[in-house]
Amino acid sequence: MSKTNRTPPPCPKCGSAEQVVPVVHGMPTEEGKRSAARGEVWLSGGCCIDPDAWAWYCRSCREGFGRLADERPELFRR
Numbered sequence: 001m002s003k004t005n006r007t008p009p010p011c012p013k014c015g016s017a018e019q020v021v022p023v024v025h026g027m028p029t030e031e032g033k034r035s036a037a038r039g040e041v042w043l044s045g046g047c048c049i050d051p052d053a054w055a056w057y058c059r060s061c062r063e064g065f066g067r068l069a070d071e072r073p074e075l076f077r078r
């Protein structure tokens with residue numbers, strides 16, 4: 001298992017932590033696609049990473065939350 005080592009925070013809307021998965025930004029790898037098929041991650045689609053994009057996605061509310069640049073600063077580190 002090479003999922004993100006971050007534990008998703010509970011959804012601010014429904015409070016569920018089990019339904020919250022990390023959002024994978026940019027072009028997904030083959031592994032990313034498999035993880036998405038298993039419901040472990042959410043694919044944002046698109047080819048670029050937006051700092052204001054969602055960091056987390058609630059499968060229950062079908063809505064994302066969290067600002068990517070705040071939640072996953074390592075993605076923007078050069």
Ligand SMILES: [Zn+2]
Binds near residue numbers: 060
């Ligand atoms: Zn929710």
